[in-house]
Amino acid sequence: MSDNAYFKFTNSVVVAPLLAILSIWTVFWVELRFKVNLNDYGIYPQRVSGLKGIIFSPFIHGSVEHLYNNTIPLAVLTASLFYFYRGIALRVLVMGILISGLFTWAIGRPSYHIGASGVIYLLASFIFFKGIFTKHYRLVALSLIVVFIYGSMLWYIFPIEDGISWEGHLGGFLGGLLLAFVLKSEIPPVKKYDWEKEDYDEEADEFLRQFDEYGNFIEKAPEQEVPEDTVKVTYHYKEQKPDDFSGEASK
Known part of the structure; x- marks a missing residue:
């Protein structure tokens, strides 16, 4: 797989964080509009009834500040996940x-325990x-x-x-580490040589131009180099006319 095929923009990069x-x-908004408190749907440890919070707790927040603090990191990290690891992005979210x-x-x-902060740490x-x-x-740069x-x-x-669920943060952190180690993603290999690159031009390669189409070496006569300190002398000859040698005879 080439870099251009792997690192490309898809609709999921926008749709996933938006959803x-x-x-x-x-x-x-539903909690405010209908004046209900959904905290009971959060995770309550060591209770069977608290298991439902594993699914519902990431959607529940206690205040506008709590919600706002989770919004931007969730959007940025989700978009990054679906852009750079789109092949395993859904598995990372669900399993995480x-x-x-x-x-x-x-x-x-x-x-x-409520809030999407555990997903953010994940x-x-x-x-x-x-x-x-x-x-x-x-x-690695990412x-x-x-x-x-962060x-x-x-x-x-x-x-x-x-007042902060450090247990949820720690769980998300460890879950992300585990999935990074377990889940495999088809990453394009790093290209070290010019001939591995997609825009490589064989005809412009000085090395390959030394061989014919059958792989035989083409011998070229060495070019003679003229030393830069060689002095070049140019002679100009002037034609002499007969009148230049005439004179008066002595008497």
Whole structure:
């Protein structure tokens, strides 16, 4: 697979993040419009009834600030996932949500855990580690960009602030790492030589021009080089007329 075939824009790069953002904002609008509280559909650890939150919790948010803080990272990381890893993007989302949700349900504090932040940690972790594992220069560059923009989120996988589900963050982080290691993606190999590139022109290659169509070496006479310090002398001859030799006789 060539780079141009792999790294190309598709409708999913726009549709997927758009659907993700519309879904979380629509759920929040429904809560405000009909004055309902859907927190009961979040993950409640160690309760069988809390298992439903594994599916529903990413769509539920407690405030406008909570919703806004998750909107931009979710859109950017989802678009990146579907552009650079479109072949496995859906599997990453579905399996990642299940893994991070189950992890939160298993170790979480006795409270309702809601929000899409676990999915954000999942995407950031997967994109970072997958780029490092593939060693493709474009994907490694993407990994470094993710670290530069979202590297500060790493602190929130630890219990450093009350009211934040660090368990969900940690579950998303570990889920992304696991999927980056397990899921295989067909990555185009890095082309090291000119003849591997798609725009390679054989006729313009000085090396190949030394061989004929059958692969036989074409011997060429060595060109004689003229030293730059050679002095070139040019002679100009002037024609002498008979009158130039005539004179008066002495008397």
